[in-house]
Amino acid sequence: MKPLVVAHASDTHVSVFGDTFHDRGRIVARSARVADTEPARWEVAWEEAGWRVLHARGARRGKLVLVDPEGYSHALPSPKEDPSLVDPVERAAAKACRLEARRATVLANHPPSASVAARMLDVTPKSTNLRILRAAAAIGDDVDLVCLTGDLTDDGAGHELVRAAFGRFADRGRLFAVPGNHDKYLFPMKGSSRPRPTPEAKDEAWRRFAAGLGLELSEEGAWTKSLPESGAIFVGLDSCARKQRRFFRHNGAVGDAQLGFLRRVAETPAWRDARHRLVLLHHHVVPLPHGVGRGAPSEIGMRLDDAKSAAACFDEVGVTMVLHGHRHVSEERKPAGARFTILAAPSLTLGCKSGDAPSYWRIELGERAHAERVYVPVDAVAQDEDPGADEAEPSSVDLGDADDD
DSSP, rough: OOOOOEEEBBBBOOOOOOOOOGGGGGOOOOOEESSSSEEEEEEEEEEETTEEEEEOOGTTTTOEEEETTSEEEEEEOOOOOOOOSSSSSHHHHHHHEEEHHHHHHHHHSOOOOOHHHHHHHHTTOOOOHHHHHHHHHSSSSOOOEEEEEEEEEESSHHHHHHHHHHHHHHHOOOEEEOHHHHHOOOOOOOOOOOOOOOOOHHHHHHHHHHHHTTTOOTTTSOOEEEEGGGGGEEEEOTTTTOOSSTOHHHOOBOOOHHHHHHHHHSSSSSHHOOSSEEEEESSSSOOOOOOTSSOOOTTTSSSSSHHHHHHHHHHHTOOEEEEEEOOOOOEEEOOOOOOSSEEEOOBEEEEEEEEESOOOEEEEEEEEEEEEEEEEGGSSSSSOOOOOOOOSSSSSSTTTTTOOO
């Protein structure tokens, strides 16, 4: 039997424009309300792809507003941010073109070539919307399926880009995923999503994404996929299925209902006959240890509250491997007192908390299970330092080296 090769990745954190809560200094702030509710007070100074630079009429004449396709306004770049452009309308237009090129929907519908994406990364090296394209492309052709263990989005927006980035697997029904706290819970911090997401909207976005992948969610929120030809079966559990306790706490729980679902799956011939029984969830099952030269990631407000009962159930039904993400730590372990192996994946776009580069787990499921960490090639991910940009952007406006998004 040919081994089944699985890529386990996590925490892609795509967003509307590729900004993340993890890099709050570069959050793309938008107005709370639609900007031009009184169109008679404004005249259009520039327009492209739904973006507009509006010039105020009357007493407020001279005031400029940059408005995105959804109608929300953005801060205008200052002359210091882009000294190459003197005209404030041109500076605003340059910002609009830069943001538009990185919008999740634009990248999903019109993926840039590798060379164009590289030039865009030169300008905004921390854009997760660009990083996911490069990282997904780096996953080897020998991989049969991809498992994503949550925090697909940074704040519930951008699922279409995740689907597009892994399209070669999704098109064959070989992209499995579970949601994370960023996909389901609310945050007290500013993000680029407008209008502000709600728990219901985030849950609906996740469900649409799962349905598009062919994952049939049970009443409890879990799913299962059997690959008998490879001797493997997968179960996806939503560790954010319960209602968020407080907006600043992101503790998760699998819950008795989903553990009951897992027990029912374990009674089926597909489970009993499988050599490899894998469970996917987002939150970590056991506390994360200290890394080399690093402290252990904090669990305050981030733990799996029913980890003990979940781990006991995993052993009870014979789970062989648990895949999770959540704390951006890459580690393989077989915890004391348990019979299953755990593979924790770092962020595929932001890297590992140890300071290590983005990576994924390549898992061979054959007579035995074997896992190895595969790093995204150095030339396929931007460095943390912004080197500036000398090359032209894929837009009608010369962007120079401005980088205010």
